[in-house]
Amino acid sequence: MGIIKAEFVISNTDVKKCPAGNLPEYAFIGRSNVGKSSLINMLTDRKNLAKTSQKPGKTQLINHFIINDAWYLVDLPGYGYAQRGKEGRARIQHIIESYLLERQELTNLFVLIDCRHEPQQIDLEFMAWLGENNIPFAIIFTKTDKISKSKLHENIQAYTAKLLEEWEELPPILTSSAEKKEGREEIIRMIEEINEQ
Ligand code: GTP
Ligand code: MG
Numbered sequence: 001m002g003i004i005k006a007e008f009v010i011s012n013t014d015v016k017k018c019p020a021g022n023l024p025e026y027a028f029i030g031r032s033n034v035g036k037s038s039l040i041n042m043l044t045d046r047k048n049l050a051k052t053s054q055k056p057g058k059t060q061l062i063n064h065f066i067i068n069d070a071w072y073l074v075d076l077p078g079y080g081y082a083q084r085g086k087e088g089r090a091r092i093q094h095i096i097e098s099y100l101l102e103r104q105e106l107t108n109l110f111v112l113i114d115c116r117h118e119p120q121q122i123d124l125e126f127m128a129w130l131g132e133n134n135i136p137f138a139i140i141f142t143k144t145d146k147i148s149k150s151k152l153h154e155n156i157q158a159y160t161a162k163l164l165e166e167w168e169e170l171p172p173i174l175t176s177s178a179e180k181k182e183g184r185e186e187i188i189r190m191i192e193e194i195n196e197q
Contacts, residue, residue: 006044025072030112032056032078
């Protein structure tokens with residue numbers, strides 16, 4: 001079916017005010033600036049559905065977008081943005097954690113990782129925390145237009161090797177370029193397969 005309809009519903013800091021109705025939802029998380037909001041725009045084929053910025057720290061709220069009147073995409077604030085200061089970081093962390101721990105409708109989380117970088121402690125620790133809390137997730141390596149195919153392959157190999165030091169099994173791994181609109185079908189297919197289950 002694909003995505004034929006996408007609408008903004010609500011922005012929140014409070015998980016209790018997220019939409020009622022028990023529809024499945026798919027959220028995007030990762031470091032600030034990794035491309036979460038851009039990916040939502042790419043998936044929905046809408047330029048400004050989710051607000052993006054060249055500067056990290058743009059998304060500060062839990063944002064719900066309803067897709068095909070049947071399920072939600074959720075844009076979350078990024079973690080690890082130092083410029084926010086201690087208090088700002090704690091506030092964002094609270095929003096993220098309460099959403100992830102309390103939101104029953106959360107069906108799968110996509111953890112976005114910039115494909116150019118070596119494994120970063122902050123992402124590895126975050127995924128370990130997801131594991132401890134039984135939150136199902138997949139990894140999406142973003143910004144694949146920024147490096148060659150061979151370098152991408154090399155970086156993903158290095159990343160999965162690092163993950164296998166801690167994990168018995170790897171999560172699903174996907175790639176995306178919001179710039180070149182690549183990876184769209186695979187991500188939507190994964191969501192649709194989960195929705196059918
Ligand atoms: P926060 O809301 O601040 O946490 O950031 P975010 O993860 O939502 O990132 P956002 O989508 O706002 O994108 C950050 C910057 O990266 C913007 O300048 C985007 O244009 C750029 N960007 C995002 N995805 C891609 C991509 O696939 N390729 C390239 N080349 N640039 C990208
Ligand atoms: Mg954002």
